[in-house]
């Protein structure tokens with residue numbers, strides 16, 4: 386093998402395989418490569434390489450390889466330099482899962498999440514992990530639960546229709562306090578909808594898709610960098626609170642390619658193990674504000690796991706006092722730690738006359754629109770939600786207490802707007818910018834809402850939030 390050049394990326398050509406066809410040179414968008422006198426590729430501008438891997442993909446002989454040289458150098462020297470990568474959101478989420486210590490994945494490929502499965506099918510076996518393609522999403526979620534009970538940090542990925550199929554077993558994981566991560570890349574629904582078109586329509590399904598009152602944690606990245614970071618965080622929260630965590634991406638963030646800085650060392654999430662002997666172990670102990678460590682099956686701790694209401698030992702119970710205590714425990718393990726769970730970013734809110742609330746890819750348009758509004762002298766601000774469930778109620782309420790107008794921008798017909806209306810409860814006017822037709826909300830649409838008051842201003846609190854939302858939804862559908 387010949388190392389052709391060293392830059393941020395090391396580009397290697399296996400001369401014995403290369404037939405000097407020039408395809409890698411032709412397909413390099415950065416003009417990193419050129420052909421020498423014999424038509425073999427040479428590197429002429431290594432610093433421009435962005436690791437797009439176009440050269441690799443177009444090489445018919447598998448003769449060229451691009452390796453992050455910083456990673457190799459950093460590992461050799463024990464350097465703390467970050468790895469610079471160019472990747473899309475799905476790849477970042479997959480890499481984040483691996484960095485967090487995920488070693489089991491079961492799933493059924495579905496657009497626009499498929500790359501997560503594709504990448505993990507290659508990466509997990511390389512590092513001693515397990516990848517299983519299941520027959521459907523019901524089985525995928527069941528396999529993830531089983532693997533987690535066996536002691537492996539486990540994940541699956543899907544999109545709308547697959548997420549619907551996972552709901553029953555998702556509820557089982559919630560009830561049995563089994564940590565796992567579900568990456569749902571939202572596309573247009575309902576039903577098959579539009580497979581390749583992005584949406585943010587699964588917000589309420591992520592919250593209430595499985596039946597019964599239950600806690601849930603849902604994270605919403607708005608960039609590729611955040612997809613990586615929040616994937617790691619999803620595992621942290623999942624293990625700490627023994628609960629499924631949903632990484633709720635959208636088709637735009639999942640397919641977007643951006644420069645990402647990965648930490649030099651992975652942030653491995655360590656699962657706590659019980660310290661008490663098996664004889665006294667209570668796997669579902671009602672620990673106030675906390676959880677009992679989960680003993681892996683096969684480690685000498687024998688216990689019962691059931692989706693039925695159960696006591697601290699896992700056996701079914703219908704005693705109201707036990708069920709009530711169990712419910713208090715399930716709620717308090719999340720509610721007592723909101724400061725550690727909730728995450729948002731905001732800018733321009735302190736002196737704002739209008740604040741735009743958004744999440745995911747829509748937050749990118751909002752940032753640009755707020756900048757444009759400020760340039761015109763309009764006091765606009767933005768709140769980008771990163772933990773969407775539990776909803777940051779107190780913070781939104783505090784904003785509403787001092788800002789007269791709130792605009793909610795989301796690629797659905799008003800799901801988070803309904804939540805904002807509930808929380809704001811008349812303290813501020815709430816308006817919405819919504820679309821669910823497979824296209825992104827543009828900065829121009831948001832700017833227009835900041836200036837003119839949104840696509841459908843709603844008179845707040847003259848109706849109940851539910852009837853208000855229904856009316857607004859009908860109006861929007863009628864208008865389109």
Ligand code: SF4
Pocket residue numbers: 396412413414415416417418433434435436437438439440441451
């Ligand atoms: S990875 Fe992309 S930018 Fe780098 S050499 Fe290959 S084609 Fe060019």
Ligand code: SF4
Pocket residue numbers: 398402403404405406407408409410424425426443444445446447448449
């Ligand atoms: S595409 Fe592959 S075979 Fe063709 S010149 Fe480049 S490295 Fe050689």
